[in-house]
């Protein structure tokens with residue numbers, strides 16, 4: 001089973017992908033990781049990629065698709081893959097489909113974790129953790145039982161991630177929408193686009209995804 005999982009930063013996409021790796025033996029393929037690995041291996045494709053990056057140019061679609069083709073031919077990808085970070089344009093989506101078809105494969109599902117931007121921003125920007133034990137809290141949704149004291153370890157020091165501020169999160173969200181907007185209609189037209197409620201609880205999202213995959 002071959003999937004694309006689409007979800008903005010902060011919607012728990014990584015968690016869902018890891019669960020799919022565990023439950024279905026899928027391999028998550030991040031194009032960034034693949035590129036780095038390919039360059040490190042130093043084969044002909046890797047050398048080409050290295051030269052392109054050194055020149056500060058964009059990777060051509062063809063090279064990206066070839067890289068994915070090589071990666072999914074490796075023996076660990078027997079049960080299928082979850083592709084992350086690609087495609088981002090219709091031309092890339094078409095090239096990917098063609099490459100898969102040539103291998104007798106296809107994308108089975110493109111799963112979009114739909115979110116409500118404003119609410120997601122609230123969720124992310126309210127997050128903080130105990131500085132000592134790492135227990136996660138939230139300004140609105142998960143306060144410590146005693147204000148300013150960690151439930152788990154009693155510490156009174158907490159920290160926030162610098163990039164969890166509203167401006168950063170809003171920027172990341174709009175980048176995500178820009179990147180996915182072109183390919184959503186493409187996959188919708190081909191009947192493979194499915195939507196789950198990305199605002200639901202993590203376990204509930206997993207259930208929704210499992211239900212889609214089982215259908």
Ligand SMILES: [Zn+2]
Pocket residue numbers: 130131132133134135150151152153154155
């Ligand atoms: Zn603590």
